[in-house]
Amino acid sequence: MTTETRVLRPAEWDEWYDRLDLAFGGVPEPPEERELWHGLTEYDRSIGVWEGGDCVGTAGAFSFRMTVPGGAPVPAAGVTMVSVLSTHRRRGILTGMMRRVLDDVRALGEPLAVLTASEPGIYGRFGYGIASQELALEIDTERAGLTGPDHTDGVTLRLAAPGDVQDRCEAVYARRVPARPGMLTRSPGWERLPLLDPEAGRAGASPLQCVLAERDGETAGYARYALKPEWGPQGADGTVVLRDLEALDPEASAALWRFLFGIDLTSRLRVRSRPVDDPLLHLVSDVRRCSPRLRDGLHLRVVDVGAALEARTYACPVDVVLEITDAFCPWNEGRWRLSGDTKGASCTRTSDPAELSLSVRELGSAYLGGFSLAALAGTGRVRELRRETLGRTARAFLGEVAPWLPHGF
Template identity: 70%
Template structure:
């Protein structure tokens, strides 16, 4: 029987999502988690591949706004819920969904598509590059001390109910979005995601906890966390699991980290995902005792090269012609002149000789300023065609702060 690719119908959601659960290991999600993702699903931006009455492929796209260098928030398709039934692999289903999805994103007028990858090697062939990384760490609080900045003691910490404090936390988060590329301006209903805390997924830890940082009655930061009690013959060895932390200034941020590192009956703080340049790394007395590691976080694709490169600013003046290859989205192929600085940019097609040659994948990796064009050139993935232009472009494309994706989708 031939397959049919079509937009998802609301009545098909259970079958569609059930196929995804099976594709990702077959463990059913909790009713709370399943219910939230059903509520967040945008049906007109979701597609399925059907073989008769059986769903064999799924892909969705949230309507996000992503922060980029310069502080603008740019429309971006948040590619999500991508899966193919194990019984139907190697039939071209994934490729057909990626083809349809990128055509749709272009039609929606969104210059970017972003995703988090269960298997990073999958999406490079569709033009996605790794644009942001995240740090994981475990701080040994028995051995590590924190040196906090002036003003930390002026911050008042208050335990709060996570649901009741959600409004104050979201207000802090919203103010942080434009300060770091890669962050998502949360749309209505997305404020529920940080509160999602199914009991079956706690792994023996406590329910979600919240502490607010306040100054002069104003909330200037927050941390969402849990505590996993552990004991040995020597005594308490509990673990603090950091779920989310945002603050408006260094003193507030330091106060939150100091609190998390000094909770009674714990001996470590486990960090799941933080920016690679996060300030806590300069507060600790011994970074080795924190065992930081990095992994890929946000994969990004330029769907419209011209619009995407005009949407951000550049930290140094730039005037460079890129020769862009893009076999999967051929409308991006060709030469593009990028001119701009910290105040704005223009990107137009040109017949002028190219200065730098690269694929759209490398352009996506460098787009948020966290991956340098020079480092990609060192791997042979970017070629300089005119002396001096690669350095100029690499400096201009950089960002003063590392890009970071604050939560998955």
């Protein structure tokens, strides 16, 4: 049978989402989680592939603004809900959906598309490069001490119900967004996601808890977490499971970490995602007791080379002609002259000789400043065509802090 790809209709959402659930293992989500994603769905940006009356493929996008080097919030499509039924693989369905999604992103004038990958090996062929990493930690809090900066004791901590202080936490998050590339501005409705806490997903842990860091009555940070009590032959052996932590200054951050390290009846702190340059790594007495692990975070696709490279700033002056290859979005192919510095940039088509050659995938990896073009040259996919161009350009692309995405979608 032939297939039809079309924009999702509201009446089709349940079947569409059921197919997505099935493709991801078939375990139904808790009703409150399903209801949240139902409410966040942007129907005009969601597509389904139908064979007869059956949905066999799903994909969509959310309309975000993402911080880039220099602090500007840039329109970015959050590609999501991508699935193909196992019975319909190798029929070009995924490629067709990716084609449709990126064409729509371009039509909307969004220079970037981003995603988090359930299977990282899939998206490179569509021009996505790994643009950030995330750090997971399993901290032995009985053997890893923590030392905060001066005046950490001046921070007051207060326990509160997460829903009661949601506005305070969101205000802190909003102030943190411009400070780190890869962070997403919280659009209306998305403030519900950090508080999503279905009982079925707790794996034996407590309901979500929250602690505020305050100074002079003002909120300077927060941590949301759960406690998983466990007992062994030698007594209490519980785990603190951190959901998220944001702070406006080093003292508030250290105070929150110190609180999490010292919760009674616990001996471990489990942290799923932190930036790779998190100051915590320099506050702990023994980083080996933190068992740090790296994994890919944000995957980024440059949809409009000129607009994307003009949207960010550069760590030092750069003037270079880039030869971009992009088989999946051929409008990006060709030579581009990038001129910029810490104040801004221009990027326009040119007929001048190329000085660096790379694919749009490597450009996506370097875009947020977390991966060096010089390091990527070691793959053979970034080539220096004019001597001494690679080092200068690589330094210009690097960011002051590592990119990180703490906002799920």
